[in-house]
Amino acid sequence: MALRRGFFLIIGxxxxxxxxxxxxxxxxxxxxxxxxxxxxxxxxxDRLHNWLVTHPWFAEGIHQWQSKRALSRPLKKKAMIMxxxxxxxxxxxxxxxxxxxxxxxxxxxxxxxxxxIPELE
Numbered sequence: 001m002a003l004r005r006g007f008f009l010i011i012g013x014x015x016x017x018x019x020x021x022x023x024x025x026x027x028x029x030x031x032x033x034x035x036x037x038x039x040x041x042x043x044x045x046d047r048l049h050n051w052l053v054t055h056p057w058f059a060e061g062i063h064q065w066q067s068k069r070a071l072s073r074p075l076k077k078k079a080m081i082m083x084x085x086x087x088x089x090x091x092x093x094x095x096x097x098x099x100x101x102x103x104x105x106x107x108x109x110x111x112x113x114x115x116x117i118p119e120l121e
Contacts, residue, residue, distance in 0.1 A: 005044045012040030012048065024086070029110070031061065031079065038062050070118035080114050083107065 019033030041049035053062050064071050087107035091100050
């Protein structure tokens with residue numbers, strides 16, 4: 001039992017770090033890592049789980065996803081705008097044309113994925 005809790009704690013901490021890095025780096029998706037962290041912390045550490053699900057940055061999205069498997073329109077719009085903005089910055093900074101094309105394709109796939117998430121009424 002302790003080994004299992006330790007495994008979930010390590011995975012939860014790693015995914016939290018990746019999610020936080022993903023806020024600044026467009027190649028790392030923030031939302032899936034934060035949701036994975038919430039899942040792992042629920043099985044390993046009540047204190048960290050409570051911190052994550054009550055954190056002002058993440059609480060609303062986690063609660064909406066866990067209860068309804070959907071997001072509010074403003075939260076979804078914010079995720080799409082921030083994702084597009086970070087990808088555009090990367091596209092401007094990167095000097096290689098093929099990388100710019102790859103980033104543009106990745107941005108379009110991510111925006112399509114976010115667009116397809118159901119919205120709360």
